[in-house]
Amino acid sequence: MEKSTNWKTILQDDMPDQWANEIDHFEAQIERKRQGAVADKVFAETRLRRGVYGQRYDNGKRHDGTETRDLVFPCGDLTKGPETVWDAPGMQRIKIPFGGLNAVQMDVLADLAEEYSDAVLHVTTRQDLQLHYVHIDDTPDLMRRLAAVGITTQEACGNSVRNVTACVLAGVCQEESFDVTPYSRAMSAFLLGHPDCQDFGRKFKIAFSGCREEACGLVRMHDLGFIAQKRVINGAEQRGFEAYVGGGLGAVPRQAKLMEEWVSEADILPLAQAICRVFARMGEKRVRSRARIKFLVDKLGMDEFQKLVREERSSMPHDSAWTDYLEGVSSGEPGPLKGAGSLNGEPRSESFSQWLMTNVYTQRQSGYGVVTVHLPLGDLSSFQMRGLSDIARKYVGDNVRTTVEQNIVFRWVCESDYPDVFQALDAIGLSDPGAGTVVDITACPGTDTCKLGISASRGLAGQLRTQLAAKNEFLDDAIKNLKIKISGCFNSCGQHHISDLGFYGASRKVGVHSVPHFQVVIGGKWKDNAGSYGLAVGSVPSKTVPKVVDVVTERFVQERQKGEVFQDWVGRVGKKEFRAMLEPFMKVPAYDDDPELYTDWNDPREFSTRDMGVGECAGEIVSLFSMEITKAESEAFEAQLSLDDGDWKQADKRAYQAMLLSARALVRTEFLDLPNDPQSIVDEFHTRFYATERFFDKYAGPKFADYLFARHESSRKDPDRDSAHTLIEESLLFIEATHACENRLTGAATGGVQL
Amino acid sequence: MKVKCAALKFYLEDSETVSTAEIIPLFHRWIQNKSVDGLLIDVADYSHMHQGPGVMLMGHDIDYSIDFGEGRPGLSCKMKGTTPSDLGDGLERILKAALVACQKLEQDEHLTANVQFHTGEVLLSVYDRLSVSNSSESVDDVWAQVQGHFSRLYQGADVDFQVAFEDPRAACSIRIQAESSPSLSECVSRFANS
Numbered sequence: 002m003e004k005s006t007n008w009k010t011i012l013q014d015d016m017p018d019q020w021a022n023e024i025d026h027f028e029a030q031i032e033r034k035r036q037g038a039v040a041d042k043v044f045a046e047t048r049l050r051r052g053v054y055g056q057r058y059d060n061g062k063r064h065d066g067t068e069t070r071d072l073v074f075p076c077g078d079l080t081k082g083p084e085t086v087w088d089a090p091g092m093q094r095i096k097i098p099f100g101g102l103n104a105v106q107m108d109v110l111a112d113l114a115e116e117y118s119d120a121v122l123h124v125t126t127r128q129d130l131q132l133h134y135v136h137i138d139d140t141p142d143l144m145r146r147l148a149a150v151g152i153t154t155q156e157a158c159g160n161s162v163r164n165v166t167a168c169v170l171a172g173v174c175q176e177e178s179f180d181v182t183p184y185s186r187a188m189s190a191f192l193l194g195h196p197d198c199q200d201f202g203r204k205f206k207i208a209f210s211g212c213r214e215e216a217c218g219l220v221r222m223h224d225l226g227f228i229a230q231k232r233v234i235n236g237a238e239q240r241g242f243e244a245y246v247g248g249g250l251g252a253v254p255r256q257a258k259l260m261e262e263w264v265s266e267a268d269i270l271p272l273a274q275a276i277c278r279v280f281a282r283m284g285e286k287r288v289r290s291r292a293r294i295k296f297l298v299d300k301l302g303m304d305e306f307q308k309l310v311r312e313e314r315s316s317m318p319h320d321s322a323w324t325d326y327l328e329g330v331s332s333g334e335p336g337p338l339k340g341a342g343s344l345n346g347e348p349r350s351e352s353f354s355q356w357l358m359t360n361v362y363t364q365r366q367s368g369y370g371v372v373t374v375h376l377p378l379g380d381l382s383s384f385q386m387r388g389l390s391d392i393a394r395k396y397v398g399d400n401v402r403t404t405v406e407q408n409i410v411f412r413w414v415c416e417s418d419y420p421d422v423f424q425a426l427d428a429i430g431l432s433d434p435g436a437g438t439v440v441d442i443t444a445c446p447g448t449d450t451c452k453l454g455i456s457a458s459r460g461l462a463g464q465l466r467t468q469l470a471a472k473n474e475f476l477d478d479a480i481k482n483l484k485i486k487i488s489g490c491f492n493s494c495g496q497h498h499i500s501d502l503g504f505y506g507a508s509r510k511v512g513v514h515s516v517p518h519f520q521v522v523i524g525g526k527w528k529d530n531a532g533s534y535g536l537a538v539g540s541v542p543s544k545t546v547p548k549v550v551d552v553v554t555e556r557f558v559q560e561r562q563k564g565e566v567f568q569d570w571v572g573r574v575g576k577k578e579f580r581a582m583l584e585p586f587m588k589v590p591a592y593d594d595d596p597e598l599y600t601d602w603n604d605p606r607e608f609s610t611r612d613m614g615v616g617e618c619a620g621e622i623v624s625l626f627s628m629e630i631t632k633a634e635s636e637a638f639e640a641q642l643s644l645d646d647g648d649w650k651q652a653d654k655r656a657y658q659a660m661l662l663s664a665r666a667l668v669r670t671e672f673l674d675l676p677n678d679p680q681s682i683v684d685e686f687h688t689r690f691y692a693t694e695r696f697f698d699k700y701a702g703p704k705f706a707d708y709l710f711a712r713h714e715s716s717r718k719d720p721d722r723d724s725a726h727t728l729i730e731e732s733l734l735f736i737e738a739t740h741a742c743e744n745r746l747t748g749a750a751t752g753g754v755q756l
Numbered sequence: 757m758k759v760k761c762a763a764l765k766f767y768l769e770d771s772e773t774v775s776t777a778e779i780i781p782l783f784h785r786w787i788q789n790k791s792v793d794g795l796l797i798d799v800a801d802y803s804h805m806h807q808g809p810g811v812m813l814m815g816h817d818i819d820y821s822i823d824f825g826e827g828r829p830g831l832s833c834k835m836k837g838t839t840p841s842d843l844g845d846g847l848e849r850i851l852k853a854a855l856v857a858c859q860k861l862e863q864d865e866h867l868t869a870n871v872q873f874h875t876g877e878v879l880l881s882v883y884d885r886l887s888v889s890n891s892s893e894s895v896d897d898v899w900a901q902v903q904g905h906f907s908r909l910y911q912g913a914d915v916d917f918q919v920a921f922e923d924p925r926a927a928c929s930i931r932i933q934a935e936s937s938p939s940l941s942e943c944v945s946r947f948a949n950s
Binding site for chain 1: 760761780781784787788795797798799800801802803804805806807808809812814816819825836838839883884885886923925926927
């Protein structure tokens with residue numbers, strides 16, 4: 002029998018130190034929450050920033066079709082956030098910057114899905130991966146196993162910089178200005194855990210596109226987006242970007258506005274940092290529905306916002322990381338695993354031909370293509386993921402990406418390998434044609450797992466997919482290329498605003514019963530980087546949507562003029578006429594006449610919205626100080642564990658670090674740019690809080706601050722148990738004194754430190 | 757041997773008999789009526805996936821699914837915990853739970869087809885790579901831990917076991933085959949008093 006130890010020990014040399022420490026901190030926070038030492042809101046935001054998200058029914062209640070029943074979990078009253086039961090299964094979001102994956106990572110993801118989830122991996126509309134039904138106690142090891150292969154979940158949720166997305170064709174596209182991959186990678190790494198990104202009122206999403214015309218990175222629906230362009234400056238061609246800011250979907254969608262027509266490649270990171278600083282300083286913090294940056298841009302106006310950002314940019318201390326990565330840009334991204342080849346003229350099966358037509362994009366590099374693996378509803382099994390990793394190893398190497406259409410692509414596939422790749426995909430049930438067509442429907446999790454879901458977006462997507470695939474060969478070409486996107490509620494995680502035909506979940510009361518509905522959204526545009534947003538024209542019962550799609554598409558085929566696309570036809574027909582098309586479906590028969598309409602897709606329970614909970618998309622509004630002092634407390638806790646393990650040196654080091662983190666948290670309430678080295682922290686703390694006596698306790702005076710100074714000035718090469726123990730006690734008192742000081746300064750009631 | 761997660765699967769006699777559209781309401785009824793072992797939470801529909809988990813009845817400590825893995829539908833029952841527990845004890849629990857679930861499926865009057873399980877073959881998978889990898893050594897060790905339960909299930913009939921999947925990345929899985937295929941009621945009764 003193999004020796005069982007633990008993942009932390011096994012993987013300690015494989016994880017980046019900083020990531021390993023962050024995960025240790027998170028694990029310590031879990032333990033402290035168990036002990037009641039962390040407030041619900043602080044812990045909720047802490048776990049959200051690690052990608053640990055809530056899931057439907059995690060308040061411990063579920064309507065089973067007859068009544069709402071308690072789910073009696075063994076944890077009792079223990080919670081992991083406001084009204085969120087500890088043992089309730091949750092979702093783990095995993096950031097995949099620009100969607101880039103390699104075979105080793107894919108194998109690990111498959112293992113994690115089997116061991117901690119339901120053996121299903123889900124690709125999201127922002128190139129993340131998600132695992133559902135995960136227990137919070139499993140998350141530290143899950144994160145370690147990811148970290149060991151270069152994946153982090155840090156800031157996958159919560160009020161933070163989310164996954165940085167990019168066009169999946171970057172580097173191989175026929176239309177792009179240049180490959181945006183290295184820039185999106187650098188942006189992701191630079192802002193990950195960045196001190197200037199820790200005090201947002203809401204999330205912040207960034208995207209990169211290689212061109213303006215295609216859908217590409219969907220820049221115009223992002224908080225911050227970059228579109229690549231080249232300019233000749235002083236006779237030399239230079240790389241730069243258009244920068245757009247203030248976009249977003251959600252209940253109040255906004256298109257991002259052009260903020261800078263030209264940002265040189267050397268300036269994109271500092272520009273993003275400056276925007277983040279302005280957003281952190283001036284963005285709404287209390288009213289979460291107005292806290293995205295789009296509202297700040299609205300409020301200030303673009304000119305004023307731009308002025309503030311430029312001022313911020315000019316005042317920021319220089320950071321070599323702004324341009325260090327540029328040295329690696331010229332060396333390029335991973336190229337082909339195999340030499341170029343062409344598809345020979347041998348006769349092929351009809352299924353291969355169909356797949357070739359819809360799922361393969363010809364790269365600008367002769368002899369290669371991009372193969373899209375069409376994942377139904379964005380799902381794939383652990384078994385299929387391993388099959389895909391085998392294909393990656395054999396045909397493309399590290400050239401795999403997740404897509405915003407919830408698919409996976411293989412780039413740099415040699416044309417002569419197309420038949421073999423098709424066969425390999427067929428063997429694992431992933432050779433369906435229709436990628437990017439009307440059958441390739443995007444849907445958010447909806448009522449399947451989301452706390453905010455109103456209607457069954459995945460159920461509807463599955464139904465439409467089955468219906469359309471069955472008659473795909475008979476569909477008019479004008480219909481085949483339509484985009485259908487579905488959200489379970491108005492929050493638009495399914496991106497319904499930017500589709501030809503969009504749907505979002507709603508509920509309507511008919512007598513004493515509720516009926517699941519979907520609002521029908523038309524007029525959106527996928528191309529031009531999410532070029533326009535559609536509007537809802539009417540809501541129809543969920544179960545009638547497939548008929549609605551039939552009626553609308555048939556009429557489009559009948560009435561379209563030569564070359565007319567769906568969006569233009571909608572514009573020509575007009576919303577009034579479009580609504581008239583829906584009206585026959587909008588009348589809901591009485592419950593007794595058609596009870597089927599009173600249920601949702603794949604759910605026999607009579608429909609109700611009673612299972613909806615409080616969403617966690619917005620994160621918790623927790624002050625920067627609260628988040629940072631929590632890290633100090635966690636470090637002090639770790640120091641105690643080291644003491645228990647007999648590692649005096651580590652215990653001493655961690656207790657000292659806890660005091661530094663605590664002092665830093667306090668200093669950063671008024672000096673955000675505090676350098677993160679011990680001397681700077683101590684100096685600034687001394688100047689601002691010691692010399693001014695603001696830190697002094699009513700009874701103990703400077704005593705607690707002196708603990709920090711004493712340890713800082715001593716070297717303590719060989720601490721013994723007693724000295725380490727004493728320092729831990731001092732660090733705990735110092736942290737308490739820091740809390741008390743912050744309370745005094747912010748006007749909160751405090752009883753001082755107990756001596 | 758302590759592990760966090762393990763699953764058993766009993767295969768259907770006729771793979772054509774199961775309709776996922778009928779399984780979804782059936783699993784919802786099981787939640788309403790607390791028909792099977794474990795704290796039952798919700799039903800997840802993965803019937804759109806090729807050879808995937810089909811329809812799952814998600815629980816806190818046990819998941820049930822009409823699983824389509826290997827292209828062979830069957831009932832899968834998975835125990836899961838956040839801390840490792842004894843494989844033998846856990847297996848006994850999910851063996852009983854799976855047998856009861858299979859029996860309920862065979863007897864359910866709402867299912868239009870005649871669902872029947874083949875009890876003479878079981879797939880056992882251990883999803884805990886920290887403790888058990890997919891090697892012949894591990895398979896022998898796992899078998900040593902669980903053999904007694906299968907002897908009890910098959911009451912002295914010859915039982916054979918083999919590595920189920922050659923891929924070293926796969927979870928350690930054992931295919932257990934007996935020369936006899938006792939009825940489900942017999943199987944259930946053999947574990948009734950534990």
